[in-house]
Amino acid sequence: MDIKNKxxxxxxxxxxxxxxxVCKKAELMDYTSTKGFIIYRPYGYAIWESIKNYLDxxxxxxxxxxxxxxxxxxxxxxxxxxxxxEGFAPxxxxxxxxxGSEIADPLIIRPTSECVFTDHYAHIISSYRDLPKKYNQWxxxxxxxxxxxxxxxxxxxxxxxxxxxxxxxxxxxxxTLKMLEIYDNLGKDLLAIPFVKGRKTxxxxxxxxxETYSIEAxxxxxxxxxxxxxxxxxxxxxxxxxxxxxxxxxxxxxxxxTSWGVSTRLLGAIIMVHGDDNGLVLPPFVAPTQxxxxxxxxxxxxxxxxxxxVYDELKKSGIRVKLDDSDKTPGWKFAEYEVKGVxxxxxxxxxxxxxxxxxIVKRNDGAKEQISIDNVTxxxxxxxxxxxxxxxxxxxxxxxANIKEVHSYEELKEVVNKGGYAKMMWCGxxxxxxxxxxxxxxxxxxxxxxxxxxxxVCPVCGKKAKYVIYFAKAY
Amino acid sequence: MDIKNKxxxxxxxxxxxxxxxVCKKAELMDYTSTKGFIIYRPYGYAIWESIKNYLDxxxxxxxxxxxxxxxxxxxxxxxxxxxxxEGFAPxxxxxxxxxGSEIADPLIIRPTSECVFTDHYAHIISSYRDLPKKYNQWxxxxxxxxxxxxxxxxxxxxxxxxxxxxxxxxxxxxxTLKMLEIYDNLGKDLLAIPFVKGRKTxxxxxxxxxETYSIEAxxxxxxxxxxxxxxxxxxxxxxxxxxxxxxxxxxxxxxxxTSWGVSTRLLGAIIMVHGDDNGLVLPPFVAPTQxxxxxxxxxxxxxxxxxxxVYDELKKSGIRVKLDDSDKTPGWKFAEYEVKGVxxxxxxxxxxxxxxxxxIVKRNDGAKEQISIDNVTxxxxxxxxxxxxxxxxxxxxxxxANIKEVHSYEELKEVVNKGGYAKMMWCGxxxxxxxxxxxxxxxxxxxxxxxxxxxxVCPVCGKKAKYVIYFAKAY
Numbered sequence: 013m014d015i016k017n018k019x020x021x022x023x024x025x026x027x028x029x030x031x032x033x034v035c036k037k038a039e040l041m042d043y044t045s046t047k048g049f050i051i052y053r054p055y056g057y058a059i060w061e062s063i064k065n066y067l068d069x070x071x072x073x074x075x076x077x078x079x080x081x082x083x084x085x086x087x088x089x090x091x092x093x094x095x096x097x098e099g100f101a102p103x104x105x106x107x108x109x110x111x112g113s114e115i116a117d118p119l120i121i122r123p124t125s126e127c128v129f130t131d132h133y134a135h136i137i138s139s140y141r142d143l144p145k146k147y148n149q150w151x152x153x154x155x156x157x158x159x160x161x162x163x164x165x166x167x168x169x170x171x172x173x174x175x176x177x178x179x180x181x182x183x184x185x186x187x188t189l190k191m192l193e194i195y196d197n198l199g200k201d202l203l204a205i206p207f208v209k210g211r212k213t214x215x216x217x218x219x220x221x222x223e224t225y226s227i228e229a230x231x232x233x234x235x236x237x238x239x240x241x242x243x244x245x246x247x248x249x250x251x252x253x254x255x256x257x258x259x260x261x262x263x264x265x266x267x268x269x270t271s272w273g274v275s276t277r278l279l280g281a282i283i284m285v286h287g288d289d290n291g292l293v294l295p296p297f298v299a300p301t302q303x304x305x306x307x308x309x310x311x312x313x314x315x316x317x318x319x320x321x322v323y324d325e326l327k328k329s330g331i332r333v334k335l336d337d338s339d340k341t342p343g344w345k346f347a348e349y350e351v352k353g354v355x356x357x358x359x360x361x362x363x364x365x366x367x368x369x370x371x372i373v374k375r376n377d378g379a380k381e382q383i384s385i386d387n388v389t390x391x392x393x394x395x396x397x398x399x400x401x402x403x404x405x406x407x408x409x410x411x412x413a414n415i416k417e418v419h420s421y422e423e424l425k426e427v428v429n430k431g432g433y434a435k436m437m438w439c440g441x442x443x444x445x446x447x448x449x450x451x452x453x454x455x456x457x458x459x460x461x462x463x464x465x466x467x468x469v470c471p472v473c474g475k476k477a478k479y480v481i482y483f484a485k486a487y
Numbered sequence: 488m489d490i491k492n493k494x495x496x497x498x499x500x501x502x503x504x505x506x507x508x509v510c511k512k513a514e515l516m517d518y519t520s521t522k523g524f525i526i527y528r529p530y531g532y533a534i535w536e537s538i539k540n541y542l543d544x545x546x547x548x549x550x551x552x553x554x555x556x557x558x559x560x561x562x563x564x565x566x567x568x569x570x571x572x573e574g575f576a577p578x579x580x581x582x583x584x585x586x587g588s589e590i591a592d593p594l595i596i597r598p599t600s601e602c603v604f605t606d607h608y609a610h611i612i613s614s615y616r617d618l619p620k621k622y623n624q625w626x627x628x629x630x631x632x633x634x635x636x637x638x639x640x641x642x643x644x645x646x647x648x649x650x651x652x653x654x655x656x657x658x659x660x661x662x663t664l665k666m667l668e669i670y671d672n673l674g675k676d677l678l679a680i681p682f683v684k685g686r687k688t689x690x691x692x693x694x695x696x697x698e699t700y701s702i703e704a705x706x707x708x709x710x711x712x713x714x715x716x717x718x719x720x721x722x723x724x725x726x727x728x729x730x731x732x733x734x735x736x737x738x739x740x741x742x743x744x745t746s747w748g749v750s751t752r753l754l755g756a757i758i759m760v761h762g763d764d765n766g767l768v769l770p771p772f773v774a775p776t777q778x779x780x781x782x783x784x785x786x787x788x789x790x791x792x793x794x795x796x797v798y799d800e801l802k803k804s805g806i807r808v809k810l811d812d813s814d815k816t817p818g819w820k821f822a823e824y825e826v827k828g829v830x831x832x833x834x835x836x837x838x839x840x841x842x843x844x845x846x847i848v849k850r851n852d853g854a855k856e857q858i859s860i861d862n863v864t865x866x867x868x869x870x871x872x873x874x875x876x877x878x879x880x881x882x883x884x885x886x887x888a889n890i891k892e893v894h895s896y897e898e899l900k901e902v903v904n905k906g907g908y909a910k911m912m913w914c915g916x917x918x919x920x921x922x923x924x925x926x927x928x929x930x931x932x933x934x935x936x937x938x939x940x941x942x943x944v945c946p947v948c949g950k951k952a953k954y955v956i957y958f959a960k961a962y
Contacts, residue, residue, distance in 0.1 A: 044557050044606070045561055046559055049557035049558070049559060050557070051555070053554060054554055057552075057554050058553070077532075077533075078532050079528060082526065083596070084580075084629075084643075086521055101587070103586055105582050107580050107596060109593070110631045111578055111631040112576070119521065119580070121558070128519065131520075136517070152555070156585045170555060338616075
């Protein structure tokens with residue numbers, strides 16, 4: 013057995029430690045001397061780049077344009093929308109010194125950019141012809157957190173934030189749901205993660221929004237992870253910032269606004285949905301390296317030549333392939349790429365070459381296959397697709413097995429304490445939400461779009477049920 | 488004539504105002520209420536994305552990996568390299584408050600990331616096997632500037648910063664020059680800008696570097712614009728931050744370091760090298776929209792159908808094409824895309840359709856051509872290539888015409904006051920550099936790689952000449 017593998021704590025022993033081990037050993041990130049500010053190492057950043065490429069294409073195809081807004085927001089501007097400033101003030105990092113002298117209107121390092129976008133929209137929107145405006149930005153944001161964990165909760169994280177303005181309420185609400193759909197598809201197509209999705213409660217919605225929607229993923233330990241949100245703002249920000257336009261009918265109106273974002277938190281989701289006791293397991297389409305070639309008996313005649321041939325062929329066909337020709341042992345390499353979750357390992361040795369075959373090992377289940385070298389590209393493509401499907405199905409099965417309809421408060425406590433989602437009927441009162449949180453530490457995750465009632469009353473207070481809702485402990 | 492065009496100040500009347508007009512009217516940027524922090528609007532940001540895509544590919548092909556480092560640098564860490572802190576301290580934006588309370592070790596918003604990269608390298612480099620490390624990061628940096636101008640000098644700008652570590656001095660120096668070459672190629676391939684390149688003097692080099700190299704572009708007004716720099720650090724930072732490794736020979740050594748970067752300043756170069764009195768003129772390969780189709784008599788039967796056909800064909804072949812089917816007049820559209828510098832305008836009207844032709848107008852010289860609709864894709868591709876070549880050659884001719892060998896101090900003053908580069912023999916003493924700056928406001932730009940001497944003495948002091956050097960007024 014390899015030392016590197018052994019140094020990863022097992023998931024069942026200590027899930028939190030397992031998580032940190034994987035983050036570090038798979039070289040996804042490193043800590044810095046500033047609490048909550050992490051380094052996104054090449055391997056971790058490359059996963060984020062995969063996500064970025066997928067989403068950027070989707071955003072552009074649905075008519076969104078990228079922009080870049082200032083990193084800093086003057087305190088005076090930030091205070092224009094009351095709920096918003098109240099929500100964010102406790103977490104803000106504030107710059108007060110510039111070039112050695114004090115800044116009169118201190119500068120908040122953006123925790124989110126609703127204020128600067130809306131302020132900009134006030135300058136560039138004046139006619140119905142200027143609508144809709146659909147902007148997106150890729151950047152980092154800063155929120156000072158007391159408890160920090162790599163990717164899940166940090167003082168700085170990478171994300172995209174979309175901010176759009178629409179002439180009608182209907183169009184803005186459609187945008188809010190359309191973007192949620194794109195996030196959901198990201199899970200299906202790229203991350204092999206099935207999400208539970210729906211609307212947030214008043215208590216859990218975004219500071220300043222009228223409606224917040226989210227995608228929620230279920231981690232291996234039974235906790236939920238909010239993995240992306242979309243917000244409908246109505247015209248509240250627009251009014252506070254004076255965004256108005258002359259409509260076709262000659263009337264001055266305020267536009268309706270949305271915002272939406274996903275972040276490097278998704279790396280946390282990938283790790284905790286798919287990882288195993290040997291480390292990371294990357295879904296094939298998001299993996300920076302989809303297949304790694306490990307030469308066996310590297311010094312033997314013909315081995316490196318054949319490895320290069322296979323490498324060239326796979327690379328040419330667009331597969332993200334790596335050939336490890338370093339002088340480390342095959343055993344070291346096996347362990348290394350296992351920890352890093354590379355989907356396929358391809359072994360090529362002298363005997364294989366003699367028989368014109370190679371061995372492929374799938375990271376998700378360790379299944380080993382010998383195939384003809386002549387078919388390597390089609391076989392690798394086939395295995396990548398199959399592995400994605402297997403990983404998605406495994407996660408989906410796990411999700412379904414961990415959603416339990418609860419009919420009593422006792423049942424609810426049991427389910428959330430065990431881990432997984434309690435699907436409950438809810439009266440709609442924040443008191444019940446608060447009570448659940450106090451008693452179990454579980455929070456409301458979202459109210460699914462399918463609102464088929466399965467009980468008449470809220471099991472917490474016994475009052476008339478209004479919503480189907482999910483509760484779970486969450487990151 | 489169109490109102491929009493008229494509102495751009497002519498270049499000869501007031502170059503600075505012309506520049507600001509183009510930035511605003513071409514919708515490249517907008518100001519914010521925070522001095523020096525600008526908004527990169529969709530059109531401006533898309534140009535940056537073109538540059539980014541080109542360079543990112545080059546960086547990756549030459550073995551560099553992307554990472555993301557923290558936005559903030561603790562003051563204590565920043566102070567480890569003496570020259571570096573002295574160079575940057577006056578410009579630093581400093582965060583002193585986090586979540587309402589004071590931060591013990593104030594956080595500098597990164598003006599550049601040598602410190603965090605080197606600190607990280609100290610953690611991950613321990614053996615000769617770990618070298619080289621070649622990292623790059625795309626991000627924004629903050630430097631408080633007193634005088635600010637869009638893209639040229641701002642409190643925040645977008646850039647890439649490469650930071651590499653090498654086992655040998657030779658390899659690190661090679662990297663420094665190789666990256667300069669990549670920047671130079673960016674000018675040739677994408678921006679249609681010829682650069683003067685060479686080494687910076689001691690006075691002008693980067694804070695903490697042993698050697699700095701730069702590419703310098705010549706603007707329409709005869710001023711130079713430093714457009715990119717690469718730095719060789721020796722092992723100074725490595726020693727200050729304790730980066731060391733065990734070499735093959737069993738000895739502990741410090742690696743040799745480089746850094747290099749280009750920024751959104753390149754947008755300023757594009758504007759001032761190529762722009763004219765009608766606005767922006769974009770080099771075809773960097774242009775977000777390479778060709779715009781303007782329907783003539785849009786309501787006439789068959790016009791929109793033909794426009795869509797041409798649009799679909801061009802788009803399918805990979806050309807970045809836009810079809811403006813808005814209800815604005817053709818005249819308004821002509822002016823709009825002229826200001827925005829779209830390389831090719833394609834006009835399609837009822838009579839054209841009858842004759843199976845369309846009209847293409849080239850933005851750089853207004854040349855008009857009627858071509859068969861059947862050949863539109865090959866013709867557009869051909870014109871884009873030709874236009875790039877023409878723009879590069881025009882800029883190159885202008886550059887050559889504005890480099891003057893000077894043999895006396897009087898001649899130097901005359902040349903730099905008129906605008907353009909004075910090519911001079913220099914004794915190597917900072918006193919002469921300082922005197923030139925005091926007398927003319929020109930600064931040393933760089934010492935070219937071709938050091939063919941054309942005089943024996945420095946015309947400022949009369950002492951023995953050591954270097955060929957360029958002086959010019961600069962942004």
